Amino acid sequence: MDATNDDNNALIKKEIEARRAFLFTLEWLLALLNRYASSIQFDLVHIELGSDHELGETFGAQEAFKQLALLTTSLTNDFRKTDIITRHVTNYWILVPYDSNREQIQTKIIDIFRAAKHKDLNIINREISIFSLPLDAAETTTNSRSAIEFLEYLKTNKKVLASKTFTLSANYEFIDS
Numbered sequence: 001m002d003a004t005n006d007d008n009n010a011l012i013k014k015e016i017e018a019r020r021a022f023l024f025t026l027e028w029l030l031a032l033l034n035r036y037a038s039s040i041q042f043d044l045v046h047i048e049l050g051s052d053h054e055l056g057e058t059f060g061a062q063e064a065f066k067q068l069a070l071l072t073t074s075l076t077n078d079f080r081k082t083d084i085i086t087r088h089v090t091n092y093w094i095l096v097p098y099d100s101n102r103e104q105i106q107t108k109i110i111d112i113f114r115a116a117k118h119k120d121l122n123i124i125n126r127e128i129s130i131f132s133l134p135l136d137a138a139e140t141t142t143n144s145r146s147a148i149e150f151l152e153y154l155k156t157n158k159k160v161l162a163s164k165t166f167t168l169s170a171n172y173e174f175i176d177s
Helices: 002-039 054-059 061-078 102-114 116-123 147-156
Strands: 042-049 084-088 091-096 126-133 164-168 174-176
Touching: 002 061, 002 084, 002 091, 002 147, 042 102, 042 147, 054 061, 054 116, 061 084, 061 091, 061 102, 061 116, 102 116, 102 126, 102 164, 126 147
Parallel strands: none
Antiparallel strands: 042 091, 042 126, 084 091, 126 164, 164 174
16 A cells, blocks of 8 residues: 555656646746747647546546556657656646647647557547647737746637647547637
């Protein structure tokens, strides 16, 4: 029992550190965008796994945490070392340091979800949005937003701001938005 708690504590610590690094890097990039918007380009990928309680109600809190931590590990291992990944509850954010091939990102995410070790997540739809930054000139006012506020802004306005949005249904059907 203690080994399981130690493993869970190590996962929690790792996710906290990853989130801190992600938010620090995003704050820095947002500050750079305010100064040099034309010379910096990067993508931000958002993966939303159902509602915050959907997995917990299905599996129980501990098993849901394990499933999400396993997905975090897969995303970290399958994306490049220069891509920074974080999770907040059932929302994953991936910072891709340059304007990338959106189809390649889409394929990589789908392959990760199709892996046998993530079959338990097939009970929920996964909505994926890819944002190209800087956003359009009218939307680049990031100077009054913290990284957390900016992520919430993107999530709330993804239908308008994302350069690509699609849903991966529980049975792997694509629903382009």
